[in-house]
Amino acid sequence: MLNIRGFLQQAAKKHPTKYVFVSGGVLSGLGKGITAASLGVVLKAHGYSVTNIKCENYLNLDSGNINPVEHGDVFLCDDGLEADLDLGSYERFLDEEVGYKNFVTMGQVYSSVIEKAKKLKYEGVTVDAIPYVPEEVIKRIQAAGKGYDVCLVELGGTVGEYQNIIYYEAYRIMKMTLPNDLIIIHVTYFPNPAHLNELKSKPTQLSVKTLNSMSIQPDFIVGRGTTRIDDKRKEKVAYFCNMEKEEIISNPDCKSIYEIPLIFKEQHFGSKVLKKLKLSDKKIQLKDWQAMVKKIYSKKDKKLTIAIIAKYIKSGDFELKDSYASLLEAINHAAWQEGVEIKISFIDAEKLEKKDKKALNELEKAEGIIVPIGWGKRGVEGKINAIQYAREQKVPYLGLCYGMQLASIEFARNVLGLKEAHTKEVNPKTKHPIIHAIPFDKKYQKIKSNKSSMRLGAYDCVLKKDTLAYRIYKKHHAFKNEKKALISERHRHRFEFNNQYRQALEKKGFIISGTSPDDFFVEVIELSKKDHPFFLATQSHPEYKSKPLTPHPIFIEYLKAILKESEKKSKKKQK
Numbered sequence: 187m188l189n190i191r192g193f194l195q196q197a198a199k200k201h202p203t204k205y206v207f208v209s210g211g212v213l214s215g216l217g218k219g220i221t222a223a224s225l226g227v228v229l230k231a232h233g234y235s236v237t238n239i240k241c242e243n244y245l246n247l248d249s250g251n252i253n254p255v256e257h258g259d260v261f262l263c264d265d266g267l268e269a270d271l272d273l274g275s276y277e278r279f280l281d282e283e284v285g286y287k288n289f290v291t292m293g294q295v296y297s298s299v300i301e302k303a304k305k306l307k308y309e310g311v312t313v314d315a316i317p318y319v320p321e322e323v324i325k326r327i328q329a330a331g332k333g334y335d336v337c338l339v340e341l342g343g344t345v346g347e348y349q350n351i352i353y354y355e356a357y358r359i360m361k362m363t364l365p366n367d368l369i370i371i372h373v374t375y376f377p378n379p380a381h382l383n384e385l386k387s388k389p390t391q392l393s394v395k396t397l398n399s400m401s402i403q404p405d406f407i408v409g410r411g412t413t414r415i416d417d418k419r420k421e422k423v424a425y426f427c428n429m430e431k432e433e434i435i436s437n438p439d440c441k442s443i444y445e446i447p448l449i450f451k452e453q454h455f456g457s458k459v460l461k462k463l464k465l466s467d468k469k470i471q472l473k474d475w476q477a478m479v480k481k482i483y484s485k486k487d488k489k490l491t492i493a494i495i496a497k498y499i500k501s502g503d504f505e506l507k508d509s510y511a512s513l514l515e516a517i518n519h520a521a522w523q524e525g526v527e528i529k530i531s532f533i534d535a536e537k538l539e540k541k542d543k544k545a546l547n548e549l550e551k552a553e554g555i556i557v558p559i560g561w562g563k564r565g566v567e568g569k570i571n572a573i574q575y576a577r578e579q580k581v582p583y584l585g586l587c588y589g590m591q592l593a594s595i596e597f598a599r600n601v602l603g604l605k606e607a608h609t610k611e612v613n614p615k616t617k618h619p620i621i622h623a624i625p626f627d628k629k630y631q632k633i634k635s636n637k638s639s640m641r642l643g644a645y646d647c648v649l650k651k652d653t654l655a656y657r658i659y660k661k662h663h664a665f666k667n668e669k670k671a672l673i674s675e676r677h678r679h680r681f682e683f684n685n686q687y688r689q690a691l692e693k694k695g696f697i698i699s700g701t702s703p704d705d706f707f708v709e710v711i712e713l714s715k716k717d718h719p720f721f722l723a724t725q726s727h728p729e730y731k732s733k734p735l736t737p738h739p740i741f742i743e744y745l746k747a748i749l750k751e752s753e754k755k756s757k758k759k760q761k
Contacts, residue, residue, distance in 0.1 A: 227475065232467070239338070240342065292349065346393075374393050376390060377389065409435065414436040444734055490526055490529070492555070570596045583718075591621045593711060675709075710723070
């Protein structure tokens with residue numbers, strides 16, 4: 187058995203990182219990630235460097251193959267990791283790039299332990315789940331925190347589930363060895379039944395009792411609820427959970443999640459955490475964040491409707507937005523900066539395919555159209571119909587990943603006249619494979635499940651001068667290397683633009699404004715200003731790099747183009 191205590195103590199001497207574990211109770215989807223990320227903003231404002239690691243319960247090695255309706259939008263990282271959407275929250279809040287070291291699943295942990303056992307790394311001992319699996323978790327947590335003052339450790343699921351007990355064991359072992367270097371914050375729910383009209387604390391008390399049964403006492407309770415937790419409830423929870431009233435922190439529902447760091451600041455949450463971790467309490471600075479929240483809540487005189495042609499929005503009787511979380515965030519970031527109120531209209535691509543009157547009516551009302559990421563044939567013709575409408579009616583269009591591929595197909599069909607043009611993903615026998623698969627090359631792709639190859643992570647792209655894409659990146663100083671007109675964006679896709687059709691499409695006015703540095707991949711396509719007010723599509727995912735304090739330039743300029751067209755139409759009506 188590894189001397190884990192000695193290992194931890196040695197590591198702590200070399201890299202004195204403090205750890206803040208964040209667990210959840212009562213119900214899932216409470217917002218542990220937003221709570222942790224918001225606390226991270228406050229701790230950064232106190233002058234400390236902060237990072238994170240998300241510990242997921244499932245046996246998948248990453249989030250890439252999980253249906254987005256089931257688990258929300260996959261967050262794509264620069265290093266190619268397909269992660270839980272909580273990592274997007276950390277990157278946006280903390281302004282710190284995340285990746286493989288910031289994400290662990292139970293599948294990864296067990297796979298690693300099994301591989302080590304097969305290679306006799308444990309020197310022939312009986313490899314039991316405890317202590318060897320928690321030890322593997324601890325190593326990953328320490329690797330994530332290396333070089334930072336504070337590492338936020340979010341534990342997936344809720345306390346009491348058998349799937350995540352290993353993570354709580356990891357905390358218990360670390361706490362026993364390094365008592366002054368880590369704390370645990372327990373996020374729970376305070377329901378407010380309509381027939382009672384008061385916050386109830388019993389679910390929190392029972393959740394803490396479950397935590398206590400694993401020999402863990404929370405340092406703080408963060409109470410989620412429709413309203414702020416009053417003093418009476420705080421006193422009650424503190425009494426029954428062996429805590430002080432000041433250790434009960436309120437996290438009420440807000441119009442915007444970006445207000446939460448300010449709510450924590452009001453309660454001196456950062457100072458209280460620093461005191462527990464025996465770190466000095468430096469003066470806090472959150473002016474940029476306060477100014478941003480003021481923009482979010484300010485009255486908007488300009489209003490726009492944007493249609494997202496979607497396929498991952500239904501779960502039973504419910505319509506979910508988490509499938510497009512990063513896209514919605516990116517739109518909002520730009521909207522707040524531009525002082526615009528956005529109404530998002532999710533239009534089911536399958537309904538457009540069937541010429542559903544309500545769906546078509548929604549499309550006609552839209553002032554901007556976005557076709558985002560997608561996979562497979564379901565709803566494809568509906569998306570192509572929407573792209574054709576946007577092109578012909580000159581509605582500002584933004585295509586993301588599949589939205590670029592399908593825009594290329596639409597142009598080939600309806601402008602070039604190749605009526606059978608398609609992607610081999612949908613029709614392997616198409617006569618005109620505008621989008622096709624390429625042979626695997628390790629310098630370009632990674633192998634995923636079923637031996638399928640994908641481009642994953644950040645890739646460079648060279649923009650053609652005097653194009654819309656070039657002007658956008660130049661205006662916002664967003665080049666990776668302006669002299670070389672080089673940008674870098676994240677990719678997550680399997681099929682590619684077929685270079686055999688480049689010349690024929692370009693002759694008809696199709697502009698290829700961005701390619702890979704070796705000119706092998708088509709990365710960005712557009713239409714000229716004389717043909718369309720704003721028609722831009724990219725194989726990459728700029729939405730993953732947008733942050734509330736620094737919106738992505740493409741979304742800023744897209745909204746500006748919609749506003750300009752909207753104002754033109756208003757003036758015409760007035761005449």
